Amino acid sequence: MLQNVDDSRAFVFDPRGRVESAEAPLAPRPGTLDGLRLGVLDNSKWNANKLLRGAAAALGAEIGFAEVHYYVQHSFSKDADPALIARIVTECDIVLTAIGDCGSCCSCCVRDSVALERLGVPAACIITTEFVEETGLTRAAIGMPGLRPVVIDHPVSSITAEEVAARVAQITGQAQAVWLGRG
C-alpha cells in the first residue's frame, strides 16, 4: 500500500528543503548618538512620512544630530534599491525606517534594516504590534535574529494626527535603545 510505510522503507521525505543562512552580527553600536548623522528611510506607505518626520523632530529635540537626511523608498513592498542602501551607508551613521504595518512592507522594512546593519549602520525599523511574530521569523530566515525592531501600536495607515503623535512617543525611546544596543 502506498498509503503506509512498509518495513523496507522506514523513512519519509521532508518537503521543506534546507535553509542556508549564516547568522550575521549586528553593526557595531556607537557610545553616544550626539554628533551622528541620522538617515530617515520612508517606505512611502500611508502615514510613514508623518510618522517619521514626527519621530525625527522628537529625536532631534533630545539628541544633537550632526545631520539629518531623508530618503524615500518608492515601493513599500519591495526591497530598497541597493544603490539607495549604498548611498545611505555613505551619508549616515544610524538609520530610522518605517513603516512595517503590513505583511510585505514589514518584511521589506526588516530586510532593508538587515542590509544596512550588514554594511555597518545600526538601523531601527518601526513595525506594528501585529507583525512582531512575522518580524522574528523573517530575521531568523535571513540570518540576523538579534536585530530588534521598534514596535508601535497597530494600525498606522488610517490614523489621525493625534494618533500619529502618540505613535511617535512610542518610537523615541525604543529607537535610541536599538541604536545604542541597550535594553
Next chain:
Amino acid sequence: MAADIAAGLAGHHAVAPGTDLTEYYFERGWTDGLPVVPPTPEKVAAFVDALGGDPDLLEGKVAPRWGLLTREILAVNAVMAGCLPAHAPVLRAALAALMDPAFNLNGVQATTHMAAPLVIVNGPIAREIGMNGGANAFGPGNRANATIGRAIRLVLLNVGGAHPPDLDKCTLGNPAKYSYAVCENEAQSPFAPHHVEHGWKPEDSTVFAMAAEAPHSVTDHQCNDPEGILDTICSAMSTIASNNAVLSGHCAVALGLEHARTIARHGWTRHDIRHYLWMHSGNAFRLISRDHRYGRVYNRNLPKWYGRDPDSRIPIVPSPDNIHLFVLGGDAGRFSAFIPGWGHMNTPVVKPVFAGTAAPAGPDCAGGVCAI
C-alpha cells in the same frame, strides 16, 4: 516554525513501519489542508528524472523562508500535489518565474492583500499535457491545471515557509491560493496567443506569472460590438477598491470566447482591445482621494505624471501594455473576467518552458527572462 527555520531541517525522517503517511503529513503541517499523495521513492525519482536528473541540483531559493528548492524537494512537493512527470517542465518554469527578482515573491508571500500567483501557460506544451483553457478553465476537474497549481502552492508553503498566519499575513486569503494555473484557449481564440503578441514564436511554450486577485466576472449578454463589450469590462476595472486603483501595476483580462469572437468579427486586434480598455477605464482623482476628506492626499504610489486635480483621470494601470489579455473559457456564455493585480510591487514574468528557447529581442528581456 522559528526552530524549523533556525535549524534548517530537511531530508528524510525515520518513521515507524505502518505509519499512515497521509496523516503523518497533516500532523507535520506539510499540506495545504487537503490530503497529499505520499511521495514514494519511486514517484519522486521518476519526477526528478523528468526534471533532468541530478536531485541535488538547486533550482532556486523560495522566499520568505529562502528554503533551497533542489530538484528532489521540487519533486517531493509535485508528487504530493498529484502531478505527473509530464507536468515537470511547466511546473519548473512557473517556479522559475516566481523566483525571478522582478516578481518580488517575498512581498507576494508576505502581503496582507489576497494576491496569489496566477500562472497562464501558452504554446504546444499546454495541449501536450492536457491543460484546460476552455470551459471552466479556472474551476475544478482538470488534473494538469489543478495539480500544477497545487504543487506551486505546496512549494510556497513548505519551502517558502509562507504558512498563515506566521509568514503569510494575508488578511482574508483567496481560493486561488490553493491552485491558480490555466492555459490560454489558443485553439479556439480568434486572436494570436498572448506569448506571440509578446514576440515569442507560436511553437514556443511559455509560462506567464502575475500576482493576482481571483477573477471578477464580467457579464454582458446584450452588446454585439467591441465598444459595448469592452465598456462592460471597463466597468469591472473602474473600481476604487482594487489594489490597481491606488497602487497601479499590472492586471489581466480573461476574454471569454463569445465576447472575443464578437470583437474579432469587427476587425479589432489585441492591441485595439488593450488600448480601448486602458483609455476608457479608470477613476477620477476625487474618488481616489475621497475628496481629501481624511487629509490632503497626493498618493506617492501612483506615477508622478498623473494629474492630481479632482477630475484628473487616474488610469487603472499606467499603460495598455500593463493589461495582459488572454482568451479563455468555453464555447457558450457571454462572460469575461477582470483579474486585478497586486500593484506596482509585482512585475509579471514570462519564462520559456524549455531551456534554449530564444527570447524575443527587446529591452525587457535578458538572460532568457522577460519581465513585462
